[in-house]
Amino acid sequence: MISALSGGIGILSILTAAAWLGLAWVPGGPDGTVGRVALGVACLGAVAVGILLLVAPRTGPLARVVFLGAADLGCALTALSCSDARVGLASTVTLGLVGSYAAFFTSRRVTAGQIAASAVVIIAVLVVGLTGGDQSIGSLYPFAAQAAFAGVFLTAILHYGFAAIGTRNSLQTGGPMRDELTEVLTRHGLYSAASTSLGALNRKDYLVVVRVHLDQFQDIAVGDGRERGEQVLKRVASRLAQGVRGGDFVARTGDAEFSALAGVTHEGVRIFANRFRELVFSVEDPVPVSASVGVAFAPTPIPSTGVQVAIDALLDRAEVAMRSAQDAGGDRVEIDWSVPDPMPSANAEAHS
Template sequence: MAGGIAWLSLLVAAAWVAMVSAPGGPDSTARYVVVGVAAAIAVVVAVIWLSRPEPGPRIRTAFIAGSNVACLAAGVAAVDGRVGLVATVPLAFVGMYAATFSTRPAFGGQMIAATVVVFLVTVIGVADGGEDIAELSPFVVQAAFAALAVPVILHHGLTIAGRDRTATQTGEPMQDTLTEVLTRHGLYSAAQTSLSALNRKSRLVVVRVHLDQFQDITVGDGRERGEQVLKRVAHRLAQGVRGGDFVARTGDAEFSALAGVTDEGVEIFANRFRELVFDVEDPVPVSASVGVAFAVTPIASTDVQTTIDDLLHRAEVAMQAAHDAGGDRVEIDWSADPTAAEGPGTV
């Protein structure tokens, strides 16, 4: 996925550069610069996605925001409004990404942003390009269909297909074949089955663990060595939890755990996982960036998957903060505790 987005971004950048010499393209130095900025943003996006095969939420947000800004810049730089509207077509790919990999609020925000971009490019095309709306209307329809209709159709299709249903409804695998711990869908199912026991604790906590050196290991020593690291870490995590706690593999180099804990148990549980990852006697020791989020119990049986998804997302944000701060640390999102200071805390 990361490679596909990167190459697509490079193709878009090349198309915008080609627009510079196309009939109806920029006609002034300022407009040339605007198109250059748009193309540069697309290139930066490509480099980031090629160098970070597991982008965190900040990278994803930057990708969406940067792509919107670049589409707007390329669209308004054209002299011919028709050319400008064609330059907004890459919004379709941004919207499809948001529909597939982002939350519903993020998808809704992207649809609003795409509407604004298409509207502004249309207005500027009519005002500066000399065309009237009748001349531009076929291109407006094309831009709107690409930016809005295609992502909405995809989003609707994913919903109908049951993307947000429970694991038992989707038929997704419950166990990761490499590490033999649960998958994300297995985590949903296990939590649903054990909900009464989890609700007997005061907090439902999710821990996300990213192996800091995994990418370096796979690049330097090969994928097979990386898989050996994953198996060892997964075994230690699974053996190190209490009965009734669950461990899942939720990313290429990432594990998550779910448990019911007491008010005081959040930090203890988080640090336990950080300690379980690192073993100085391993052939290739690795450290962990750990993100933690929790919710107050009880959790209704109808809200299990929604709650876990929210906790996984919040824990991912905290995990990325731990990774950005240098790794080998724990960041806790205390937002669910009204008595705690706002924002993630470091342990």
């Protein structure tokens, strides 16, 4: 669903670029070189982000914020380049598309920032139209109202609706679906994502869980403070989320722990595990961290009625392997090569 929605927004972004380009021939559109250049830059940006969303629909938190910033800048350039403020305000209706993306894919703070950015763009176009042209507030009011509804109120309504759905899912599953700090899945979100994608996961030989512990996190959080620790978690979470393939999932399953779930071949178990160890460490980080990685896997198919039981069993086995990697000094991968039944029946229901 996420891939389909993100790809759909990518297509709409490209169509938006085409609509903006059409403003160059609309009466009241850009009437000078500067305006046309600004419009061209906005169109190129819309095409670029559209292609990005089509190629890599599961973008990380940083990429999503960059997308929103680029889209807002494109809307502002397009609207302010028009010689008629009414045409400019009409073009800002595309902020509704951007706001929809923010409401679904991002956190409450980012969505609030998007609403504020939309309001700033609309107000700026109004001010320029009233001070630099012959338009009156009466002639601009209908266009400003529709722009405000699309860019501000619709975004808020959608965000409230998605938040309500998320609350309902939280009540049904016993917890939130996404981690508020890092924006990756929670353990409950991992259950839901795996259940939704079980058909694709079962087409592989094994269901594998990788559990990652940040070795130096406790020292950073104590020595440098909570804020520095949160920055480390956000950076690592973003790299892990961007480093997985479509159909793989990343969740935060502890204070300094992340888990990943995927369907793999037997040969892919070690490759998948080592990739996550490599994604954690970066020499470019202000405070580089290494990872102790534990891995467990089970043969497919996983029955649809036992997804949570199977994942819990894999998480427990991967945690034992992860602790073994920590005890051995960290910065290494330990794999539990035992392959029990994917659906452990003894006392399994008690764990769910």
